Amino acid sequence: MSSLSPAELRHERPGRGLIGYRRADVDRLLVEATVAYEAVWRERAELHDHVHELEQELSRHREGEQAMRNALVTAERAADEMRAAASRQAELIVREAEAKSRDLVHEAYAERERVRREMSSLQAEEAEFRLRLRSLLGAILEAVRDHEQRLASQLPAPSGTTPPALGAPDDVVRASGQST
Numbered sequence: 001m002s003s004l005s006p007a008e009l010r011h012e013r014p015g016r017g018l019i020g021y022r023r024a025d026v027d028r029l030l031v032e033a034t035v036a037y038e039a040v041w042r043e044r045a046e047l048h049d050h051v052h053e054l055e056q057e058l059s060r061h062r063e064g065e066q067a068m069r070n071a072l073v074t075a076e077r078a079a080d081e082m083r084a085a086a087s088r089q090a091e092l093i094v095r096e097a098e099a100k101s102r103d104l105v106h107e108a109y110a111e112r113e114r115v116r117r118e119m120s121s122l123q124a125e126e127a128e129f130r131l132r133l134r135s136l137l138g139a140i141l142e143a144v145r146d147h148e149q150r151l152a153s154q155l156p157a158p159s160g161t162t163p164p165a166l167g168a169p170d171d172v173v174r175a176s177g178q179s180t
Contacts, residue, residue, distance in 0.1 A: 010034045 010030075
């Protein structure tokens with residue numbers, strides 16, 4: 001049986017036979033069948049159009065979903081790359097800070113050693129200076145005594161008085177606040 005459209009069914013006329021159906025009843029039946037068939041045909045066309053629209057909408061939704069998945073994958077990759085970059089940057093900063101702290105510690109140790117050597121040198125110079133100062137003071141005191149003795153031997157001493165004598169060189173050094 002071939003598929004007839006409602007228009008073809010409307011124009012289709014069955015053949016006549018000797019003994020047949022009443023024509024008015026058949027025509028009425030054909031008109032009713034044609035009307036019903038036209039309604040079904042229109043509904044099928046509308047449903048076909050609706051299915052086509054839904055398929056297009058579904059295709060758009062699938063494309064949107066795929067675009068969102070791609071965007072999500074891209075965002076995840078970007079986030080992973082950013083985390084990895086941040087981790088590398090943090091490691092680099094830590095390594096640089098450690099290197100700087102090691103350099104500072106080495107510099108501090110070197111400075112401490114330099115200051116220790118300088119203090120040792122200054123202490124040695126101080127000891128040398130004290131020794132020379134004592135020597136100088138001793139020589140000056142000796143010179144003063146010699147000079148006093150020469151003066152005392154040249155002048156007659158008044159009766160009953162004696163010139164004040166200076167103490168030993170150690171007394172002068174102690175009097176100046178320095179220890180021997």
